[in-house]
Amino acid sequence: MEVSKMEEGQAQIDIWNYVFGFTSMAVVKCAVDLGIPDVLENPMTLSELSSALGCSPSALYRIMRFLIHRGIFKKTTNDRTDQLESIVYAQTPLSRLLMRNGANSMTDILLLETSPVMLAPWHHLSARALENDTSSFQAANGEELWCYAAKNSAHCKLIDNAMACMARMTVPAILDNHLEIFEGITSLVDVGGGNGTALSILVKSCPWIRGINFDLPHVVSVCQHYDGVEHVGGNMFECVPRADAAFLMRVLHDWNDEECIHILKNCKEVIPTDTGKVIIVEAVIDEEEADKYKHVHLYLDMVMMAHTDTGKERTRKEWEYVLNEAGFHRYTIKHFKSFHSVIEAYP
Ligand SMILES: C[S@@+](CC[C@H](N)C(=O)[O-])C[C@H]1O[C@@H](n2cnc3c(N)ncnc32)[C@H](O)[C@@H]1O
Numbered sequence: 001m002e003v004s005k006m007e008e009g010q011a012q013i014d015i016w017n018y019v020f021g022f023t024s025m026a027v028v029k030c031a032v033d034l035g036i037p038d039v040l041e042n043p044m045t046l047s048e049l050s051s052a053l054g055c056s057p058s059a060l061y062r063i064m065r066f067l068i069h070r071g072i073f074k075k076t077t078n079d080r081t082d083q084l085e086s087i088v089y090a091q092t093p094l095s096r097l098l099m100r101n102g103a104n105s106m107t108d109i110l111l112l113e114t115s116p117v118m119l120a121p122w123h124h125l126s127a128r129a130l131e132n133d134t135s136s137f138q139a140a141n142g143e144e145l146w147c148y149a150a151k152n153s154a155h156c157k158l159i160d161n162a163m164a165c166m167a168r169m170t171v172p173a174i175l176d177n178h179l180e181i182f183e184g185i186t187s188l189v190d191v192g193g194g195n196g197t198a199l200s201i202l203v204k205s206c207p208w209i210r211g212i213n214f215d216l217p218h219v220v221s222v223c224q225h226y227d228g229v230e231h232v233g234g235n236m237f238e239c240v241p242r243a244d245a246a247f248l249m250r251v252l253h254d255w256n257d258e259e260c261i262h263i264l265k266n267c268k269e270v271i272p273t274d275t276g277k278v279i280i281v282e283a284v285i286d287e288e289e290a291d292k293y294k295h296v297h298l299y300l301d302m303v304m305m306a307h308t309d310t311g312k313e314r315t316r317k318e319w320e321y322v323l324n325e326a327g328f329h330r331y332t333i334k335h336f337k338s339f340h341s342v343i344e345a346y347p
Contacts, residue, residue: 027066028098029114032107036064037098040073043090045080057084064089072098104169112162113303117141117148117155121306128305135309144309145254150218160219163250164197170249170281170338171201177336181279181344182206188279189214189243191236191267192251199247200226212241236263242270249281250340253300256310257322264326268347280343284333285315293339300339319343 003011031037039052046064050057061084067073072094080086097106112118120140128136137145149156174181182188182202189212190199199211203226210228213220217233232241237259240246246267252260267278283297297313304311314322316333323331328345335341 023066024070025110025114027063027070028072029110030063031067031072031095032098032100032110035100036067036073037091037095037102038100040089040091040095041099043076043088045078045085045088047085049089067095106165106169108158108161108165112158115155115158117152118307125302125306136306137308145307146216150216153218156218160195163194166250167194167198167201170340171198172205173336173338174281174342175202175205178334178342179205181334181342182209184275185209185244187212187243188245188247189232189241189267189270190247190249191240191263192248192254194219196220196223196226196229196231198249199229202247203228212243214241236266238266240266240270244272245276246271246278247281248278252280252322253282253304253313254308254311256312257318257325259310260322261326264322264328264345268327271347273347276347278328278345280319280345281340282319282343283313283339284319284341284343285313287315296339 034053034055036049036053039049044052046057046061049055049064050060053060064073064075068075068089071092074090074092076088076090077086078088096102097104098110099105100107117140121136124134124136124139127134127139135144137148141148143151149159185206186208187210188199188202190196190202191214193199193213193215196211196213199213203209203211207228211226211230213223213226213229213231214234214236215231216235220231220233223231234241236251240263248263248267252263255263264278268276271277283293283300285297285301286294301313304313319333320331323329323343323345327347331343331345333341333343
């Protein structure tokens with residue numbers, strides 16, 4: 001079919017977004033490194049901002065022009081006659097999410113995803129597709145993600161901080177919408193719970209729960225103390241601590257179906273057969289409908305392909321398969337204001 005000149009022209013414009021798409025990520029990272037979101041808590045002119053940051057005004061002007069165009073910051077004007085000094089830079093809801101210590105800060109996720117270790121595997125994505133099962137992460141970094149993290153404490157900390165940052169967004173949203181999930185549970189094991197942030201928030205809102213934060217030994221050995229939370233080190237492929245229910249947030253998407261079934265069977269062994277359940281917090285891809293989180297789900301699926309050996313995001317049908325094979329024949333899916341859903345599965 002012939003492509004009109006107009007369509008070709010538009011395609012050429014559109015493709016720039018892909019060719020230079022990484023620029024947005026890189027410049028946002030640069031803004032965070034410079035501390036622009038934090039310094040701009042009060043609106044500032046270019047000279048005020050450049051002297052607060054110790055930056056060259058000309059470079060800063062160009063960076064801010066880009067970030068304003070992308071909607072990260074905004075500008076207003078004052079009544080000064082000098083053209084540059086009449087611009088006043090200010091925060092937007094987006095830039096507030098990039099403040100290092102801001103409420104709901106997403107900085108730690110950005111710092112993880114833009115780290116050289118996490119960026120390098122993207123260069124090996126095609127190899128993974130060509131030579132099925134060749135891990136992009138291993139090709140780039142020499143070993144799989146969790147072994148790499150065990151040997152590189154700085155990278156492990158980046159991961160734990162990023163996960164804690166996501167937990168601070170996800171867990172309160174679950175509690176706000178579906179507190180009933182945790183009613184009647186006296187002990188809860190968070191399998192692959194990272195540094196325990198998720199459980200610390202959960203037990204604060206549900207003080208009737210005794211929390212067990214279960215993760216690899218090197219992860220729990222540096223966890224801070226939280227009232228109502230016990231840290232336990234181990235390997236979820238071997239066994240999981242006993243509890244009324246098991247909580248798995250963003251863990252199963254790191255693994256293939258067989259590995260997920262193995263982990264879930266280990267959870268099934270330690271929860272009561274009649275009253276126990278597993279609470280899974282993950283994306284559920286809807287391939288048919290264009291729901292508003294679909295692009296995030298598909299981004300995450302590519303992230304899993306680049307960063308884990310066998311992980312993937314799953315559709316409802318794929319979750320059902322994994323759950324059934326692990327012996328969980330009844331399940332419900334609950335949605336809340338997030339790109340994640342809560343799957344409650346019963347033995
Ligand atoms: C993607 S993170 C999720 C962390 C946390 N659940 C959250 O959402 O904030 C996956 C976690 O699984 C842990 N993990 C990986 N392999 C494990 C294993 N064999 N046994 C226990 N935990 C493991 C990692 O250390 C990491 O903390």
